[in-house]
């Protein structure tokens with residue numbers, strides 16, 4: 785390898801390492817934000833509380849497959865009204881999709897961005913149950929029965 789090629793290869797490796805470090809930092813921050821802002825209700829592993837709080841596991845992945853479902857996830861009161869800023873909420877939702885929704889997340893899923901969250905999180909939904917029932921029905925019409933109507 786010519787010296788210049790070696791330098792280019794080293795720079796590429798460094799850029800890669802920096803990018804994966806940034807991803808690791810995002811994941812650590814997301815976990816902390818989840819623990820402080822969501823876990824109290826949704827439980828540590830996101831399985832929720834029967835009869836009271838829905839699970840966040842392998843359901844968000846299905847919701848985000850529908851345009852209205854993607855918005856629903858940002859606008860449920862627990863997310864929309866949380867103390868998290870737009871970038872932090874985007875990071876937590878992306879982390880939930882990456883760690884608790886690997887099976888259900890569509891291959892075409894584009895990560896949430898702070899800009900998207902800012903544009904859509906408010907006003908928080910007031911008719912959560914009605915919106916959710918409509919989405920679950922739409923999923924069922926698409927052959928997806930994995931998201932329970934009642935939790």
Ligand code: HEC
Pocket residue numbers: 818821822823824825826836837838839840843844857860861862863866868876877912916
């Ligand atoms: C005070 C308890 C509480 C906290 C804290 C909370 N949630 Fe929730 N969450 C709920 C309840 C209850 C629901 C059911 C809908 C409703 O009544 O708002 C829900 C629904 C959801 C849903 C829709 C899931 C579905 O299947 O309908 C998502 C997504 C969600 N929460 C994400 C979050 C995130 C992300 C956080 C943290 C930033 C969070 N929640 C914090 C109680 C909470």
